[in-house]
Each structure stands twice: as structure tokens, then as C-alpha cells.
Amino acid sequence: MKEQTTMKNLVSKMGTLLALIILCVILTLASDKFLTYSNFVNIIKQASVNCLIASGMLMVLITAGIDLSVGFNCTLAACTMGVLMQRGLTNSFLLLLSALLVSSAIGYINGTLLTRLELPHPFVSTLGMKFVTWGLALYITEATPIGFKNQGVDGILFLGSRTIKGFPISFIAVLVVFTIIHIFLTKTALGRQIYCVGGNLEATRLSGIDSKKVLRIVYTLSGLLCGIAGIILAGRVSTANGNAGMTFDTDAIAACIIGGASFTGGKGTIWGTLIGALLIAVIRNGLNLLGAQTDIQYIIIGLVIIIAVLIDVTRSKAEAKARKMAMANR
Numbered sequence: 622m623k624e625q626t627t628m629k630n631l632v633s634k635m636g637t638l639l640a641l642i643i644l645c646v647i648l649t650l651a652s653d654k655f656l657t658y659s660n661f662v663n664i665i666k667q668a669s670v671n672c673l674i675a676s677g678m679l680m681v682l683i684t685a686g687i688d689l690s691v692g693f694n695c696t697l698a699a700c701t702m703g704v705l706m707q708r709g710l711t712n713s714f715l716l717l718l719s720a721l722l723v724s725s726a727i728g729y730i731n732g733t734l735l736t737r738l739e740l741p742h743p744f745v746s747t748l749g750m751k752f753v754t755w756g757l758a759l760y761i762t763e764a765t766p767i768g769f770k771n772q773g774v775d776g777i778l779f780l781g782s783r784t785i786k787g788f789p790i791s792f793i794a795v796l797v798v799f800t801i802i803h804i805f806l807t808k809t810a811l812g813r814q815i816y817c818v819g820g821n822l823e824a825t826r827l828s829g830i831d832s833k834k835v836l837r838i839v840y841t842l843s844g845l846l847c848g849i850a851g852i853i854l855a856g857r858v859s860t861a862n863g864n865a866g867m868t869f870d871t872d873a874i875a876a877c878i879i880g881g882a883s884f885t886g887g888k889g890t891i892w893g894t895l896i897g898a899l900l901i902a903v904i905r906n907g908l909n910l911l912g913a914q915t916d917i918q919y920i921i922i923g924l925v926i927i928i929a930v931l932i933d934v935t936r937s938k939a940e941a942k943a944r945k946m947a948m949a950n951r
Contacts, residue, residue, distance in 0.1 A: 641896055664902050665899075670850045682889060684815060685886025690750035733837060759864070
């Protein structure tokens with residue numbers, strides 16, 4: 622019985638990676654352009670922004686929350702740099718700092734709205750903030766894309782555009798950030814508290830954990846990671862566009878859920894999220910190589926998100942049933 626349980630857990634953890642490998646094999650057979658180094662670089666470049674946004678979303682989901690403002694928080698960070706550059710600020714460090722401060726502030730506001738106003742669910746406050754940040758991004762840019770090239774601010778394009786021997790620095794940054802988050806979630810007291818807040822409210826209360834403080838920190842960190850993603854986005858496309866973040870929130874949620882996180886909270890790993898984000902990037906890349914129209918791409922990505930949610934629901938029900946059986950057998 623124990624061996625069967627161990628095998629099921631292994632299959633559950635490796636399922637997403639196996640799906641990614643199978644998808645890559647299928648696309649390799651379908652297109653001779655897929656299995657090339659240049660295409661591999663293109664995939665991880667495209668995945669970098671979603672990886673960083675999803676890493677913040679993961680921590681939010683672990684607390685049984687959600688942050689629907691992440692896409693346009695990322696966009697607002699890039700637009701803030703663009704507008705300040707237009708106003709004459711060409712110091713790259715200050716531009717980068719402004720992006721991080723704005724995005725972190727949005728995250729902190731999300732956490733404060735949730736904990737101080739005691740709203741029933743973060744869906745409400747973060748949905749509102751999604752439209753606030755979207756509107757702000759369009760307002761400050763006057764709904765006009767701002768180009769960064771040849772403006773004397775090459776320092777802010779470094780993360781998103783440069784490579785080391787052909788390997789994108791943006792994905793190196795992702796691996797560094799993910800390693801830090803892995804250590805943070807698994808090796809620190811605050812990381813364990815984040816899992817505790819989402820997994821067992823009674824244990825959280827009995828442990829004396831300040832759950833409101835933990836939530837504010839988590840949403841602020843989510844905002845900070847959106848800022849880093851915004852910097853990479855600006856470097857990758859060399860433009861600040863107020864409409865750029867339309868699908869970022871759903872892509873991030875899908876990456877987390879596909880990677881093993883749950884809307885019920887208390888579980889999820891950063892490396893599972895990485896695989897989920899890569900899976901979405903491979904799907905988008907493969908559809909482009911196969912010449913799929915934009916509308917077909919949206920339909921397929923939408924179906925992937927629905928399937929991811931169904932997997933989460935099925936997984937949660939199976940785990941609840943297993944817990945009941947374990948309690949009955951005691």
C-alpha cells in the first residue's frame with residue numbers, strides 16, 4: 622500500500638514534466654524549426670516574464686489567495702520607467718528603482734486592502750486594482766507606446782535583451798530568483814508560515830502567527846516580482862506599452878496550477894511553477910511555428926487553463942478523500 626502511495630505521489634510530481642517532454646516530442650515531429658537552439662532561446666526569453674510573475678502568484682496561491690492585478694502591475698512598472706525617461710530621467714539605476722518601488726507599492730496596497738478592510742476574498746480587491754493599474758499605465762503614457770532604444774538608458778534593457786554566449790540573461794535572472802524563493806519557502810520561518818496560513822488556519826491561530834502581516838508581505842513580494850518582470854519585459858521588447866499585460870495574470874495562474882499549486886492553498890513548489898510556465902511558453906511557441914491564428918491560440922490557451930483548474934479540483938477531491946480514509950483506518 623505504501624509503495625502504491627509513493628508511486629502515485631511520484632507520478633503526480635513528475636506529471637507536468639512528463640507532459641512538457643511529450644509536448645516537445647510532438648512539436649519536434651510537427652515542425653523542423655522547433656528543436657533548434659535559436660528556438661529554445663526564444664522560448665525561455667518568452668517564458669521569463671511569466672516565470673517571474675508566476676513566482677509571486679505562487680506565494681499568493683499558497684496562502685489561498687489570488688492576485689489578478691499582476692499583469693498590469695508589471696505593465697505599470699515598465700510604463701513608469703518610460704514616462705520618467707521621457708521627462709528627462711536617464712539614470713538607469715533610478716529608473717529601475719522607480720519600477721520596483723511602484724510595483725511593490727501596488728502589492729502592498731493589495732495586501733493592506735485585504736487585511737485592513739477584511740474583504741471576503743482577494744479576488745475583489747485585486748480585480749479592482751487590475752483596472753486601476755491598467756488605467757494608470759494608459760493615463761501616464763497617454764495610451765501611446767514608449768520606445769527605450771537610442772534614449773541613453775541601455776542599463777534598463779540589460780536584463781531583458783542581453784545574452785551570455787547566446788544564453789539569455791533574463792532566464793539566468795529567473796533561475797537566480799527561483800533559487801532564492803525556493804530557499805525562502807522551504808528553509809525560513811516566514812516561508813513555513815506562508816504555507817501554514819494557506820494550509821491550516823487553526824494551526825496558524827494556535828501557533829500565534831500574525832496571518833495579516835504574512836499576507837501583506839506575500840502580496841508585497843508579488844508586486845516586487847512584477848516589477849522585476851516589468852524590467853525584463855521592457856528590455857525584451859524595448860517598449861513600454863500600457864496594454865501589454867492583458868494575458869499575464871491568467872498565464873501566471875495557469876503556470877502555478879499546472880505546476881502543482883492549488884486554489885485551496887497550502888501547497889505548491891517554485892520548480893513546479895517553472896515547469897508550468899515553460900509548458901505554457903512551449904504551447905504558445907509551437908502554435909506560432911505551426912501557423913495557428915491568434916484566435917485559435919487564445920482558444921487553446923483557454924482550454925489549457927480550464928484543464929489546469931479541473932486537474933486542481935480533481936486533485937483536491939482525491940486528497941480530501943485520502944485524508945478521510947486515513948482517519949477512518951486509524
